[in-house]
Amino acid sequence: MRRTAAFLRLLGAALAAVMLMASVPASANDGVPMPQLAKPKGEKCVEPTDYMRRNHMDLLKHQRDETMHKGIRTKKYSWKGCVECHAATHPDIAEGKVPTLYPFCAQCHHYAAVQIDCIQCHTTVPESVMKSSKAEGEADKLMTMMKGHLGETEQR
């Protein structure tokens, strides 16, 4: 498990580095500005960045069926795993105190105009944060806020 965690961290960071390099601020002539992706936890994602960019949805969908119908709960491609590493703080959200999916997933999805159906049901707050936030109300407030921030995508 620890080895996997270290691997995930390593993978996450590499992804972040590549993403940051790729997301150079756009000039005024470029139209829609490129997303400015937040740095995820760890160093490497579970697969190389190029592969993840094109296939993350398929990995998630496959894992979802395995977990739902067979009870296979491996962490590598799990939604919880994505949220755990890719949730990041943003100065506009909860005064930069609470990590959410806005700075990573939502920005890119906005740019690509692809609706994130997952978040209609799944929480966007990492499990570790949920566990540590003692007040139930705080998590609630956060969820409402998250829906607000991702609302634009949801409405389309």
Place this chain on the structure above:
Amino acid sequence: MTDKAVQSETGTSGEGCGGAMSRRGFLGISAAATAITLAPGVTLISPAAAKPADQAASPKVRWGMLVDVTKCADGCDDCVVACAKENGLKSHNRPETDAQWIRKVTLIDKANGFTKTLPVMCQHCAHPPCVDVCPTGASFKRPDGIVLVDKHICIGCRYCMMACPYKARNFVHEDTRGQKPHAPRGKGTVESCTLCVHRVDEGGSPACVEACSKGSGALMFGDIADPNSAISQEIAKYGAARIRADLGLDTGVAYRGL
């Protein structure tokens, strides 16, 4: 420790279960005390029962629950509260449409006023009618007998709600807030008791059983396919009834003293 089931601890503590001692309450405690003498100590689920994360649910196991109606305290809703907390169920102050994965039902014998109270939830049938009627395959039974809704493919038609004789299924009418990471919920889908499948897969027992073990100790969880499990032995020893057994659904939830 080979027991896969949880033997509930007895006691009368807990806000819902305390208060003035009624005749029923006293009887319940006496019965519980007997159970303790028969099986001393609390046997928690052994780590060996937890299946590895990469292994699929086994068809050799059938998870079930035994409700001891004689121990279930009148006015206690610890199981209901625990369920709501565990699964992030929120009330919108609209009782008719609020989610109820587990509810307390009170039965009164009109002839003599004898009252009994018991929790009713998804009965996790071996032949679930909700699965039969589902047009998309969203309603399904896991190999280990847990009946679930795959909300990814549920279209919210609510046929399963019509088919279930236990009124166990709920439709989510409102936008959801405060979902737990292990219990996603979404407007427009049907949901019901999952037997806390996320806990069971990790070798735990459902939240209601855990909560009840701190109070009345009326709930027991375990593998009813294994004749040596504590739950099977309890059922073999004292017998248990199924609600609407005449329907032949072979429910996973059994009741003693019904």
